[in-house]
Amino acid sequence: MVDIQLVRDNPEKFKEAIAAKQKDPNIVDEVLNIHKQKLELLLQVETLRAKRNEISKLGKASEEGKKIKEQLKDLEPKLTEIEEKFKQALYKVPNLISEDTPIGKDENENKVIRSWGEPTKFDFEPKDHMALGIALGVINIKKAGDISGSRFGYLMGDIARMEFALVQFAFDTLTNVKTLKKILEPIDQDYSVKAFIPVIPPVMMKPEVMAKMARLEPKEERYYIPQADLYLIGSAEHTLGPLHMDETLRESDMPFRYVGFSTSFREEAGTYGKDTQGILRVHQFDKVEMESFTVAENSIKEQNFFVAIQEYLMQSLKLPYQVVQICSGDMGGPDYRQIDINTWLPGQNKYRETHTSDLMTDYQARRLNTKVQRSGKTEFVQMNDATAFAIGRTIIAIMENYQQEDGSIVIPEVLRKWMGKDKVESGR
Numbered sequence: 001m002v003d004i005q006l007v008r009d010n011p012e013k014f015k016e017a018i019a020a021k022q023k024d025p026n027i028v029d030e031v032l033n034i035h036k037q038k039l040e041l042l043l044q045v046e047t048l049r050a051k052r053n054e055i056s057k058l059g060k061a062s063e064e065g066k067k068i069k070e071q072l073k074d075l076e077p078k079l080t081e082i083e084e085k086f087k088q089a090l091y092k093v094p095n096l097i098s099e100d101t102p103i104g105k106d107e108n109e110n111k112v113i114r115s116w117g118e119p120t121k122f123d124f125e126p127k128d129h130m131a132l133g134i135a136l137g138v139i140n141i142k143k144a145g146d147i148s149g150s151r152f153g154y155l156m157g158d159i160a161r162m163e164f165a166l167v168q169f170a171f172d173t174l175t176n177v178k179t180l181k182k183i184l185e186p187i188d189q190d191y192s193v194k195a196f197i198p199v200i201p202p203v204m205m206k207p208e209v210m211a212k213m214a215r216l217e218p219k220e221e222r223y224y225i226p227q228a229d230l231y232l233i234g235s236a237e238h239t240l241g242p243l244h245m246d247e248t249l250r251e252s253d254m255p256f257r258y259v260g261f262s263t264s265f266r267e268e269a270g271t272y273g274k275d276t277q278g279i280l281r282v283h284q285f286d287k288v289e290m291e292s293f294t295v296a297e298n299s300i301k302e303q304n305f306f307v308a309i310q311e312y313l314m315q316s317l318k319l320p321y322q323v324v325q326i327c328s329g330d331m332g333g334p335d336y337r338q339i340d341i342n343t344w345l346p347g348q349n350k351y352r353e354t355h356t357s358d359l360m361t362d363y364q365a366r367r368l369n370t371k372v373q374r375s376g377k378t379e380f381v382q383m384n385d386a387t388a389f390a391i392g393r394t395i396i397a398i399m400e401n402y403q404q405e406d407g408s409i410v411i412p413e414v415l416r417k418w419m420g421k422d423k424v425e426s427g428r
Contacts, residue, residue, distance in 0.1 A: 001214075001366040002093050004035055017096045020103050020328035027092050034086045041079050048072050091211070094333035095363045098300075101337055104327030110340075111327065116311065117320030119344045124405045128347025129396040130278040133159065135407050136426055139279060151268060151282045155395070158424040162398065162411070163286060163391050165418035167261050170288040170388040171198055173313065174259040183312045187304055196259040196290065201239040203262050204230040212367035213241050214334040214360075223265045223283075236260035237385035240291035244370045249293065249381065251374040255302060256293040259388060261286070279392045280352070288388035295372060296362070299382035300337070303359040306386040307339050310355045313388065316414045319397050320344040322351050336361045343393070347400045354393045357386035 007014055007028060015025035048068050055065045102111045120126075133139025138159035144152040155163060173179050174196040181193045210216040210231050215238050223232040233239055240260045249256065263286050279285075290309070294302045307323065314321050326338040337359040342351035362380035365371070371378045402410040409424040416422055 001090055001363060002095060003362075003366070004031070004090060007031060007093065008035070014093065014096065017328075018094055020097060021094050021331065021333065022105060022329040023094055023333070027089070031086070031089045031093055034082065034089050038079075038082045038086050041075065041082055045072065045075050045079050048075070091214075091367075095336045095361060097328050097331070097335075098337040098359070100325070101331070102325060102327040103329075105329040106327075107330045109327040110330055111325045113323045113325050113339075115320075115322045116315060117318070117344070119320055120346050120401045122346070122403075122405075126346040126400065126403060127407075128278065128345075129280075129399045131347075132399050132403055132407065132409065133278075136409070136424060138424065138426075141278065149283075152284060153279045153282060155279075157426065158411075158419065158421070159395060159399075161419050162395055162415065162424070165415040166389050166391055166394055167286075167288055168418050169316070169415060170313065171259060171261075174198075174257075174290070174309065174388065179312075180309075183308050184305060187308055188301055191298070191301055191305065192255055194255060194257060196257040199236075199240060199243075199258050199260040201233075201236050201260045201262055203233050203239070203265070204228070205233060205239050205242075207231060209242050209245070210238060212245070213238055213364055214367065221267050223267060232265040233262065234266045235264050235385075236262040236287055236289035237291050240289060241364055241383060241385065242368055243291075244293060244381075245368040246370075248371040248373050248378055251295060251372055254293065254295055254372060254381075255298065258291045259288060260291065261288050278396070280396060282392065286391040288391070290384075290386045290388055292384045293365075293370065293372075293381045294384070295374065296379070296382050299359055299361060299384065302382075302384045303337060303339070303357055303386075306357045306384055307341075309388070310341050310357065310386065314341065314343065314355075317394075317398065317412045319394075319401055321354070326356075332358065334358070334360050334363045336363070343397045345397060345400050346403075347396075352393070354390055354397060355387040357384070359384050 011028050014028050018025040048071055052068045055062060102109060138157045140154040140156060144154050175198060177193050177195050180195060184191055184193055207216060240258050263284060265284055268281055268283060290306055292302055321341050321343045324340045324342055326340055331338040335358050339357045340353050341355035343354040345352050360383045362382055364383050365380040370381050372381045398412060399409050404410060411419055411422050411424060
């Protein structure tokens with residue numbers, strides 16, 4: 001949620017940002033009109049309440065007092081109604097965009113900032129992850145389809161073990177201050193190297209909290225459990241973000257950083273016919289996510305740090321990738337600045353998104369009422385979230401980039417201490 005005073009002071013700036021995100025800028029005029037009505041009604045109600053209190057102090061009833069009571073009986077429900085209408089309208093206003101966000105309509109206008117590594121070359125015709133997975137017996141979507149339906153899969157044998165090696169690698173990295181300091185040095189040697197707190201978060205959440213996270217819509221992407229009135233999360237950040245809901249944090253304790261592992265669920269509505277084979281786009285998947293809470297002046301530093309962590313993880317796996325700045329039309333409504341990492345997938349002969357990093361500024365914090373106490377006053381915190389590993393997509397990248405002519409898969413060196421071997425040769 002944006003600051004209504006900022007909208008009032010800069011309506012044209014918001015309209016430009018909203019149009020750049022391919023949304024309807026008329027929402028600004030709608031919000032300002034409802035806000036004006038709310039203020040006018042609030043003034044009437046507060047004036048009547050003040051008069052009622054004056055009469056009450058005199059200790060006697062009067063005709064005027066009865067009249068005021070009737071007026072308030074009529075106006076107070078209207079005030080409640082318009083306050084809710086205003087909140088819902090304000091929820092629809094997207095965040096502003098950073099100065100360095102490219103203006104564009106869709107993913108075709110995203111900007112590659114830098115690349116690392118070269119697309120993997122082979123002396124043989126490379127296979128995609130499904131051909132490899134079936135031959136090795138480590139991925140089974142046929143049986144999953146019989147049991148659960150389309151867009152589900154079994155990970156088996158060493159590929160199942162690889163998932164937990166990736167989780168362990170991510171958690172070890174993000175909880176190691178020495179490693180974080182090494183990652184941070186090229187960005188800002190004076191910035192905080194505070195370690196991440198590991199979390200296993202809930203995978204279900206209340207609709208009103210998901211709405212505060214600006215993640216409830218589009219609802220067709222979510223799995224809903226009617227009998228419990230709960231939604232299944234689409235990412236660990238959905239339940240990591242509200243960890244400090246309705247709290248005021250101390251500046252001396254900032255930043256707060258969390259790394260969470262969870263199973264995630266998405267309907268994948270609107271993707272009919274896209275990536276139907278394999279485990280790239282499925283209904284159930286596992287992720288390791290980063291979430292942090294900072295003061296305003298450090299929010300972009302924090303995002304750059306998150307991206308540096310992502311690059312460290314991918315370079316450690318020796319997987320070729322591109323860092324991409326997402327354009328205005330391709331970024332989410334709550335995002336102020338979004339940076340993705342696209343990793344080379346030989347089976348598709350192109351780079352595909354494996355990581356994202358979202359700077360929300362105080363957009364979510366205003367909804368969640370998460371504040372920080374500083375210099376004798378409180379202000380809303382700034383929030384960042386980012387992928388450490390989207391497990392399935394990272395496994396695809398490893399399988400396809402590390403495949404051998406005999407169909408085996410070399411295990412990245414950094415993962416071998418958890419897997420106890422250097423090659424995947426069978427699912428048994």
